[in-house]
Amino acid sequence: MDIKQLKYFLAIAKEKQITAAAKKLHIAQPPLSTQLRLLEEELGTSLLERGSRNITLTDAGKILFTRANEIINLVESTKKEIDDLNHGLNGTLNIGAVTSSISSIIPEQLKLFHSQYKRVNFQIWDGDTLRITELLRNNTIEIGIVKTPFDYENYDFILIPSKISTTPMLAITNSLLSSNKLSIDVKALADKPLIVHRRYEKKITVYCEEHGFKPSIFCKADDIRLMLALAYDNIGVAILPKSNLDSLSIEKLRPLEINGLYMDTSFAVIWPKNHYLSNTAKRFIESFTQKNPEEI
Incomplete structure (x- = not known):
């Protein structure tokens, strides 16, 4: 298994047709089919199911698809790190x-950073905090900007003080x-099934226990839209900032606002602990502690 084979496999998986993948890769179809066959033989399993019109991934293919993306991203990141070391701040962050x-x-x-480092370009990936931390884990991104709270044990971080805010819990x-x-006392939740976000579970539990009861948490989730859908179906009461x-x-x-229950939220710049950071990433993190020239 080599990088070229993984790139070929990813192209086939994304295009869902070997002919289309070969065209995108600018190679003939027979060599592409040969590389796929060699990859399957090496792994000892089929990676694709060939339908009448499109190709779908087998369970093994789905695993390889995820890992191949991670490997390719890691290789590209390594190349950038070495180039960064040799040539200074440039490339894509x-x-x-x-x-x-x-x-x-x-x-x-980005405006502040670009004014100092003209040779750096950016790729921005958006999503919720859970997705951002997932992208950090598989090395797709170097830095994440998330809302607190998050997994403090596995990430180094700096808070962005100007963005701290207090918001009522609903x-x-x-x-x-x-x-x-328009508001309720927290004791009104004592006999209700609660739907809570994992990020806020501890805060909610402590507050309920301070008021004399242990909350009945029916469901813990990471997706706010799912929580709202469950609340709409009367499966439980969603608790969210x-x-x-x-x-x-x-x-x-x-x-309904929960009397006395508030959540302090702020944005934080995070990156995995004990993980290599390119000089570009380090400078970008440092830029959050600098004054914008327009503010001086």
Whole structure:
């Protein structure tokens, strides 16, 4: 198995046709089919299921697809690191950012950094905190910009102080809670099945226990849209910070503030502990502690 074979396999998997993959790779179809056959023989398993029109991945193929992407990204990252070492700050910096930071943080930071390092280009990957940490783990990106809290044990980080905010926690329901007000006491949740985000589980549990009961957590999830869907179906009460709902529709759902329960949220720049960082990534991290020339 070599890098070229992995690239060929990825092209076939993405194009879903050997003919289309060969065309994209600018090679003839027979050599591509030969390399695929050699790869399957080496691994001792079929990687593709050939249908009448399109190719689909076998279970083994799906595993290789994930690993091949990681390997290719790691190889490209290594090349960039060596080039960075030999030639200084240039090339492309891969950054992951939660969607809410795209308009509030990324533009000004890229502008500041580009004013100092003209030869650096960027690739921005967006998603929620869970996706950003996944991209960091498989070396697709070097740096992530996420919202707190996150997995502090596995990442080094710096907080972005100017972006810290306090937001009320909401109990979001279809009809499991009855209240004529816009807020409720936390004790109203004592006998309700709760749907909580893993990032906020500890905070919610501690607050409930301080008020005399252990919360009944029906479901822990990472996807806010799934939590809202479960709340809409009256499966439980979703507990989320108000700031998480800024860009989401909660039509037909009732958001009630939980009296006294707030979440301090801020943005943080994170990167894996004990992991090589290119000089470009290091300088970009340092740029968050610098003053924008326009502010001086």
